[in-house]
């Protein structure tokens with residue numbers, strides 16, 4: 001089904017080991033030749049194939065004895081995603097918050113029952129812009145030396161906190177980057193989450209609340225954030241994340257579709273599963289998102305061009321109904337901007353991960369044409 005042959009051939013590449021260059025230094029400022037030498041002498045970990053779907057997708061206890069919550073230690077990374085934060089704090093991901101893409105796919109499947117192609121799509125998109133392709137590691141929070149020596153600028157390898165790669169404006173419980181901290185739990189935004197749940201959900205968070213809150217968050221940022229932007233790829237995560245708490249944070253034995261607000265706080269703020277938490281039954285992705293988009297039928301991607309209240313449509317951005325344009329733009333613009341001219345093992349690593357991204361896109365039923373920014 002997938003055009004994987006090239007990937008498996010590449011996987012046979014042998015591991016190159018570090019020689020002259022000390023670990024964890026930026027390579028900015030070196031000549032082209034020195035960069036090539038540095039990158040090709042950095043430890044290259046050829047990425048393994050992404051994990052497949054879970055064999056057993058039934059509801060089960062995930063806050064179990066093998067995965068106890070443990071508080072953060074100095075240096076542990078946590079970021080804007082309440083799910084990844086929680087999975088790291090329970091040991092489904094490395095507790096230091098630095099993980100490989102395969103570990104992330106496994107964790108979101110095992111811990112929360114996220115559907116396989118969507119898990120791969122989210123993970124490889126994020127990894128290609130925020131992770132280190134050579135060491136195959138990504139921080140779920142801030143930039144850290146734990147991901148190894150950086151590839152040459154303009155690549156940033158700065159973790160999930162990086163603004164406008166995948167993280168972006170209009171989060172439910174995190175402030176817009178313009179206001180300073182785009183990744184920590186924000187009590188006043190959570191109070192607004194509670195207010196909307198009380199107003200539209202009788203004290204619970206459900207799809208109706210998700211739609212009303214998303215509408216409010218967009219209007220609020222247009223009115224108050226002079227640098228507001230909601231374009232692809234962030235556009236897609238913003239709408240999907242609105243329904244994720246309903247799809248994944250409700251105990252698997254409860255089919256009401258109503259998320260309790262203490263349970264929401266447990267994930268969003270405390271990064272912990274509630275006691276005896278069961279993951280949902282059956283893998284899903286963004287089911288229910290249509291309820292959110294139905295309330296905003298005329299919304300187009302765009303940004304505040306000249307300060308607050310100057311919302312301008314960005315006609316170059318993919319819309320929610322253009323997943324292939326999203327894929328093509330993401331590869332040819334976002335990734336290419338960070339890696340304009342990769343060589344050696346860096347190019348190999350990017351090519352393998354781009355293949356994984358394309359396979360995930362196709363598996364999610366989107367028959368997009370593959371693009372090859374670095375040749376075949």
Ligand code: HEM
Nearest residue numbers: 080081083112114122123167168171172173174241244248
């Ligand atoms: C079942 C799995 C997952 C669930 C339930 C989940 C849930 C969420 C939710 C609810 C938010 C929004 C936080 C807010 O608005 O305050 C969020 C944000 C985020 N998630 Fe996840 N997530 C999952 C998997 C992933 C994966 C696999 C990745 C990538 C590796 C990821 C990356 C992010 C990022 C970058 C953000 C920040 C976006 C923003 O600016 O709000 N998530 N996630």
